Amino acid sequence: MSFLSLRAVTKSFGGPAVVDAVSLEVERGEFFALLGPSGCGKTTLLRMIAGFETPDSGAIVMDGETMNQVPPHLRPTNMVFQSYAIFPHLNVFDNIAYGLRKLKLPKSALRSKIEVMLATVRLEGLEDRAADQLSGGQRQRVALARALVRAPKLLLLDEPLGALDKRLREAMQVELRAIQRKVGITFLLVTHDQEEALSLSDRVAVMGHGKILQVAPPRALYERPNCREVADFIGEINFFHATVREIATTGVTVNAGILGIVTLPRDNLTNGIKEGDHILLAIRPEHVGFADAGVAGEITASTFLGERNHFQVCLAGRSEPVAVSAAAAPSGQAVHLSFPPQFLIGLPSGD
Amino acid sequence: MAQTGRNSAEGYSLLVPALGVMALGLAAPLALLLLTSLKSQSGLGFAQGWTFAQYAAVIGRASYRVLFLRSLLISGAVTILTVALAYPVAYFVAFHARRKFVWLVALTIPFWTSYLLRVFAWKIILGFNGLINSGLMRLHLIHEPLSFLLYNPFAVVVTLAHAWAAFAILPIYVSLEKIDRSLLEAASDLGDGALRRFLRITLPLSMPGVIGAAILIFVPTTGDYVTPELVGGPRGAMIANLIEVQFVGAGNWPLGAALSLMGMAMVAVIAGLFVAAARAGAKAAR
Amino acid sequence: MKSLRLYALAYLAFLYLPVLVLPVFSFNNSEFIAFPLSGFTIRWYQGLAADTAMQHALGNSLKVGFATALLSTMLGLAAARAVTRYRLKGAGAALGFISLPLFIPDIVLALSLMLLLGAGGLPLSLAAVVLGHLLICVPFALTVLIARFEGFDRNLEEASADLGEDPWMTFWRVTFPLMLPGIVASLLLTFITSFDEFLLAFFLSGTEATLPVYIWGQLRFPERLPMVLALGALILTASVALVILAEHVRNLGAPKTTVGA
Numbered sequence: 001m002s003f004l005s006l007r008a009v010t011k012s013f014g015g016p017a018v019v020d021a022v023s024l025e026v027e028r029g030e031f032f033a034l035l036g037p038s039g040c041g042k043t044t045l046l047r048m049i050a051g052f053e054t055p056d057s058g059a060i061v062m063d064g065e066t067m068n069q070v071p072p073h074l075r076p077t078n079m080v081f082q083s084y085a086i087f088p089h090l091n092v093f094d095n096i097a098y099g100l101r102k103l104k105l106p107k108s109a110l111r112s113k114i115e116v117m118l119a120t121v122r123l124e125g126l127e128d129r130a131a132d133q134l135s136g137g138q139r140q141r142v143a144l145a146r147a148l149v150r151a152p153k154l155l156l157l158d159e160p161l162g163a164l165d166k167r168l169r170e171a172m173q174v175e176l177r178a179i180q181r182k183v184g185i186t187f188l189l190v191t192h193d194q195e196e197a198l199s200l201s202d203r204v205a206v207m208g209h210g211k212i213l214q215v216a217p218p219r220a221l222y223e224r225p226n227c228r229e230v231a232d233f234i235g236e237i238n239f240f241h242a243t244v245r246e247i248a249t250t251g252v253t254v255n256a257g258i259l260g261i262v263t264l265p266r267d268n269l270t271n272g273i274k275e276g277d278h279i280l281l282a283i284r285p286e287h288v289g290f291a292d293a294g295v296a297g298e299i300t301a302s303t304f305l306g307e308r309n310h311f312q313v314c315l316a317g318r319s320e321p322v323a324v325s326a327a328a329a330p331s332g333q334a335v336h337l338s339f340p341p342q343f344l345i346g347l348p349s350g351d
Numbered sequence: 352m353a354q355t356g357r358n359s360a361e362g363y364s365l366l367v368p369a370l371g372v373m374a375l376g377l378a379a380p381l382a383l384l385l386l387t388s389l390k391s392q393s394g395l396g397f398a399q400g401w402t403f404a405q406y407a408a409v410i411g412r413a414s415y416r417v418l419f420l421r422s423l424l425i426s427g428a429v430t431i432l433t434v435a436l437a438y439p440v441a442y443f444v445a446f447h448a449r450r451k452f453v454w455l456v457a458l459t460i461p462f463w464t465s466y467l468l469r470v471f472a473w474k475i476i477l478g479f480n481g482l483i484n485s486g487l488m489r490l491h492l493i494h495e496p497l498s499f500l501l502y503n504p505f506a507v508v509v510t511l512a513h514a515w516a517a518f519a520i521l522p523i524y525v526s527l528e529k530i531d532r533s534l535l536e537a538a539s540d541l542g543d544g545a546l547r548r549f550l551r552i553t554l555p556l557s558m559p560g561v562i563g564a565a566i567l568i569f570v571p572t573t574g575d576y577v578t579p580e581l582v583g584g585p586r587g588a589m590i591a592n593l594i595e596v597q598f599v600g601a602g603n604w605p606l607g608a609a610l611s612l613m614g615m616a617m618v619a620v621i622a623g624l625f626v627a628a629a630r631a632g633a634k635a636a637r
Numbered sequence: 638m639k640s641l642r643l644y645a646l647a648y649l650a651f652l653y654l655p656v657l658v659l660p661v662f663s664f665n666n667s668e669f670i671a672f673p674l675s676g677f678t679i680r681w682y683q684g685l686a687a688d689t690a691m692q693h694a695l696g697n698s699l700k701v702g703f704a705t706a707l708l709s710t711m712l713g714l715a716a717a718r719a720v721t722r723y724r725l726k727g728a729g730a731a732l733g734f735i736s737l738p739l740f741i742p743d744i745v746l747a748l749s750l751m752l753l754l755g756a757g758g759l760p761l762s763l764a765a766v767v768l769g770h771l772l773i774c775v776p777f778a779l780t781v782l783i784a785r786f787e788g789f790d791r792n793l794e795e796a797s798a799d800l801g802e803d804p805w806m807t808f809w810r811v812t813f814p815l816m817l818p819g820i821v822a823s824l825l826l827t828f829i830t831s832f833d834e835f836l837l838a839f840f841l842s843g844t845e846a847t848l849p850v851y852i853w854g855q856l857r858f859p860e861r862l863p864m865v866l867a868l869g870a871l872i873l874t875a876s877v878a879l880v881i882l883a884e885h886v887r888n889l890g891a892p893k894t895t896v897g898a
Contacts, residue, residue: 052795072798073807079799085792089814098810099800150800362723366731369716369775373735376772380749383756436648443645456884457649461656463880465833467849468869471856472655475662475670482658485671516652574742576836581856591744598748598840608752611745 003028003186004049004154009058011044018044020210021058026154026188031180033189033197036207037233042190043158045207049188050079050156063153078147079156082163084139086131092118093127095142099150117145120179137168144176148183157189161196173200194234198222206230222284226270228350231282238288238322240281241349247275252346256281258295258317262341269346278349285310285325287343294336297322302329313337388608397605405609415593415610419617422589425504426572429511430565436512437519438561442553444520445527455524462517470581473510477501477582502584510578519564526560527553555633562629566622573618590614656873663867668860681867691868694851698832701763701847705770705831710823712771713778714816721786735779738772746772747840754841761843769837774827781826781887785819822887825879833876848872 002025011019019041026032034042047053049060051072060067067075078099087095096114105113118124121141126134134142140160147155160176161169177200180187191197197204198218205215208229214221225231228239242256251263259281273279286308300321301312309329312321315337322337388405390397409415444454461469476482477500484496500506530553538548576591583589590610597607662670666678685691716735720728738746750769754761793815797807835849842850852868855861 050795050799052798071803072795073801073803077799079796081792081796083790083792085790085796087793087796087811098797099802102801146796146800359723359725362719362725365715365719365723366725366728369712369735369779370731372712372768372771372775373737375753376750376768377734377738377741377746380746380753383752384745384749387752439641440645440648443641447641448645454645456881458652460877460880461652463829463833463876464656464873465835465849465852465869465876467833467835467852468659468872469655471852471865471869472658475658475862476655480669480671482670482672485673489672513652513655570740571742574744576742576744591742594744594748598751604752607748611742611748615741615745 002026003030003063004188005059005061006045006049007059007061009045009048009055009060011041011048011053011056017210019048019055022207022210022212023058024205024212024215026186028186029184030202031177031187031189031200033191033201033204034207035191035194035197035204035233037192040207041210042207046079046156046158046188046190049154050077051075076153077156078150078152078154079158080140080143080147080160082158082160084143086134086139086142088131090131091127092123092129092131092134092142095131096127096146096149098146113149117149120148120182121145122175136163137172140164140172144179148179148185152185154186154188157187159191160189162191162193169196176200198234206233208233224268224345225282225347228280228282228347231280231345231347236285236323236325237282238285240283242279242281242346244269244273244275244277244279244346247273251341254279254281254346258315259339260295262339262344264341264344264346268342268344270348273346273348280347280349282345282347283339283343285323287340288322288324289338289340290324290326290330291336291338294338296334296336299330299333299335384608384611387605388612390605392603392605405605406613408606409609409613418588418590418593419614421504422573422614423617423621425507425511425587425589426569426575428508429515429572430569432508432512433515433519433568434523434561434564437516437564438523441520441523441527441560445524455521458520459517462514466514467577469514470510470578473506473513474501474582477506477509501582502587504583504587506582506584507579507587507589510582511572511575514578515568515572518567522564522567523557523560526557526563530556558629558633562626566626569625570618570622574614659866659873660870663863663870665863668863670862670866681863682871684864685867685871688864691848691851694846694848697763697842697845698848701766701770701838702828702832704767705774706824706828708767709771709774709778709827710782710820712775713782713823714820716775717779717782717786721783722791732779736776739776743773743836744840747837750837751840761841763842763845763847765841765843766838766847769841770831770834773834773837774830777830778823778827781823782816782819785816785887789815818886818889822883825883825886829876829879829883833872 004024004026006022006024008021008023009019010017010021022041022045034045036042044053048055049067051067051070055068062076087098090098093114096117097110100110100113114127115124118127121144123138123141123145126138129138131139131142140163144160157176161172164172173196176187189197189200198221201218203215203217204221206213206221206229214226214230216224221230221234225234225237231237231239240256240259242254242259242262244252244254245261246253247266247269249266252266252269253261253263256262262281264281269279295315297313297315299311300314303310308325308327311324311326311329313324313335314321324337387397389401389403391400391402391404392398440458444451444458448454474481478484479496479498479501481501483500484493487493488496534552534556535548538552543551573589574591575589576595579587579589579592580595583592594607594610594614597603597610658670661674663681664677664679665674666680667675716731719725720732725731746769750765751761754765759765793811794807797811798804802810833849834847835853838847838850839853846854848868852865855865
């Protein structure tokens with residue numbers, strides 16, 4: 001049985017629903033991410049799980065118990081806030097120990113618990129530091145330690161790395177993953193950064209306009225997005241309009257305009273699409289190849305990115321350039337592009 | 352994050368005590384004031400029935416009109432004088448002072464002392480046998496005490512300009528402090544000298560603070576009682592002194608009420624016109 | 638700019654001139670407040686120690702001051718919390734209404750309250766003075782407390798709840814300690830405002846004078862002036878000390894900028 005179960009949870013603040021009949025299952029011990037652009041409802045959903053907002057309808061079930069009426073201080077969850085919410089009038093030790101007051105531990109037991117936690121987040125020796133003397137990265141770790149020391153069943157993280165600079169963020173991502181593995185607690189992370197979600201999580205739920213669009217492990221999301229929003233949000237992708245001519249077990253034949261008639265594997269077509277439907281054909285830039293023969297086009301921009309080059313290629317009859325990512329730059333500006341059918345994905349066109 | 356929905360009731364209930372006190376101490380009394388102004392004095396009480404007689408009396412008597420005019424002129428003079436004198440100081444603290452906090456504290460400390468005592472101190476300074484006169488006589492700069500210093504509008508204006516200085520300095524300082532310094536650097540980069548920069552950038556951007564200060568000073572000053580009473584003499588009397596007379600002893604409460612409301616209305620109208628003019632001026636300048 | 642600095646200093650001198658009159662002439666050994674100075678004396682202060690009427694008025698001022706400080710801070714605290722922590726429609730209008738007394742001449746406030754008392758058959762008294770003072774002190778308290786609430790990360794109370802504390806313990810362990818400097822500052826500022834206030838007390842206190850009303854009564858006796866100045870000098874010193882204390886407390890524990898990552 002899953003640990004956290006959301007059943008048709010809905011919430012609105014007096015207008016259209018911010019969270020629209022969301023259902024989700026999170027397994028025990030998973031590192032799960034809620035990914036989406038700002039305003040998609042992910043933070044509201046997180047706050048409902050923590051208990052700071054109440055759903056208008058639907059149920060939030062943790063470990064078999066319905067939590068809707070339970071106030072935040074009695075839930076088995078702990079949260080790392082986006083602003084960290086470090087208590088400014090307490091030092092590091094007291095901040096981390098804050099939630100342990102009720103346990104009434106003897107001093108020595110408390111001290112050793114805190115010290116273990118300080119070591120886990122790599123803040124040894126800083127227990128007497130005042131809150132206002134901590135750097136951003138340190139505050140983030142204090143917030144994490146403070147939540148983890150209570151050994152919650154579910155740890156909620158609200159865009160925890162957003163305020164850190166790139167280097168620190170990447171280092172913290174690695175640490176966060178390591179800590180989760182070590183501690184074994186279920187982590188639920190909310191973020192708008194798709195790289196972060198994909199690199200940290202076991203599974204990701206992509207949200208848009210209050211709804212869950214797709215739930216899958218990172219690789220599946222990247223390779224098999226099920227709709228335009230998800231494909232667009234995760235990494236970069238090229239879209240072509242096409243019409244389905246025939247669906248057979250051997251493959252799906254589509255009329256893809258400038259790409260001609262193409263046959264893709266049956267699995268590459270999202271379920272529910274029928275013959276005659278308009279679809280979007282999608283392909284990642286790194287799967288588009290330069291070849292001697294294929295669709296003719298002209299390179300209009302190229303960017304050197306270290307290990308790869310990124311190109312924009314204009315095709316006749318298409319206003320938007322095609323993004324191509326390749327290790328080597330072809331000679332000259334006039335090129336031919338190949339679109340290997342095994343990498344073409346068929347998505348609903350959403351009209 | 353702010354709570355919503357069912358917790359709004361909690362929020363409103365927290366607001367109710369303060370609003371309740373205000374309703375009791377402000378709304379109800381002002382309503383009573385309005386009602387009183389529509390009555391007539393009869394012996395020690397009010398006559399039956401409602402009337403606009405008091406308002407007619409206020410508008411009709413020349414001496415009252417003169418008093419209103421004088422009050423408006425005095426507060427206008429105080430406002431202009433105070434703002435004009437305070438602006439350079441606020442400018443100095445915002446742009447040139449190194450220890451701004453110390454300057455601000457030093458500038459505001461005098462205003463935390465009793466207003467009454469400060470007015471009284473001016474009376475001592477400006478008096479016939481007061482500090483200025485005795486000092487100048489001692490230095491043999493004059494042979495007879497100057498009599499124009501006290502018990503006239505001049506004394507009232509000087510005293511009030513002193514009393515309201517902090518209310519001018521702070522709003523102007525805040526609006527000057529908010530000006531993005533890079534705007535001035537850009538102006539300089541585009542060829543403007545110091546005076547031009549001040550006239551084209553600093554002054555216009557500090558206008559909200561100046562206007563705020565002007566309103567903050569003008570509105571209460573017209574209704575001031577203590578200063579004209581102590582240093583104004585008959586020639587420097589303002590509306591509040593006349594109003595007070597109506598309420599003390601066996602005066603004429605309805606007349607006093609009408610005077611109060613007329614005074615407040617006049618000030619509100621003028622302040623409103625001023626703000627509107629300032630806004631129109633700002634729009635035209637764009 | 639040098640000339641600007643000079644101007645600022647001259648302005649400062651102009652501001653302090655009348656204020657300094659009080660201490661200087663309170664030690665002056667002469668009944669007349671004029672130049673030249675006549676030598677140092679403390680007899681005026683000694684006279685104050687014997688002045689029972691003055692001390693009674695002082696007692697009244699303290700009673701009114703404490704009551705006003707306490708009540709206005711409590712009302713202000715509730716209202717500040719309401720406005721910053723809840724999304725209330727009409728919050729702006731409510732705040733405007735509460736701040737209205739600052740834009741109405743004191744004399745109108747005083748006289749209207751007198752009418753209210755008359756209509757209700759209530760006598761002029763210190764309680765009436767407290768009501769009048771609340772009108773001008775609550776806006777002050779509100780300003781200080783709203784600023785304090787807004788500088789307070791809202792997540793802190795949620796974090797406390799998240800970490801297992803019920804609302805009462807959250808208030809005690811997080812909200813109250815962080816609000817305390819603001820509360821103390823509000824108490825001090827409203828106390829001073831009430832203590833120094835003259836006009837409302839003049840019209841509303843009836844037979845029980847507060848200190849400023851007592852001083853007003855003394856002003857027409859020239860021989861009592863030096864003692865009035867001595868009293869004024871004492872009040873001045875106390876007010877200044879309290880204001881400096883209030884400013885210091887107000888900035889205690891205010892969130893400071895953190896060191897860069």
